[in-house]
Amino acid sequence: MGLLDGLMGNVSEVDISSVEKELEVIVTDNENIEKAYKLIRDLIVFTNTRLILIDKQGVTGKKVEYHSIPYKSITHFSVETAGSFDLDAELKIWISGTANPVSKQFKKDKSIYDVQKALASYVAK
Template structure:
């Protein structure tokens, strides 16, 4: 599992959600769909209609990959900070029972309010 206490995903940028399909389809349950996808150089975060999947590519070759599944039903609260005039990045913090705080930083242009609406639909 990704060590969320000592590691942060930095500057995630929006990508076509279908770009994750080949890697994630074996992990998805019937009826689960990828809603949004974000990527750094190697790592990524995918929001489905059921959970958040954090993808951590490891090693020099990148053949070893860690997938961490974070179900929406375990979210206790969340906080979003949208991009501003001088701070162009946005941040999303999620607090999960038994995992703690998970923080993602997004580059400008990411629709964090859409992600918050998705999370709200699942946890409220």
């Protein structure tokens, strides 16, 4: 998966070293980035302690929202696959203390399963 996949809305795994440099200002000293996925210009980052959802906003992408979710706060999650007429797949994550899930849209491809598998491995620890 490469640049074209990212532009099409497909998620692709990202080299950890580039993400470490970008997130050095928010990652703690005893925290390690273990996996990262790019979705257009947003990122889904798995560390040894939390899930970080990075939403780059605006035309330039200089405004950034960092949504930090400790794994112990994730009560459950779901994957809704794309159908024949619905071309988007969706990942929903429920966090304790909130009624509505955090939601990420994916294009119709198999990469949502990679993210779901990573999420399952971290939440099940």
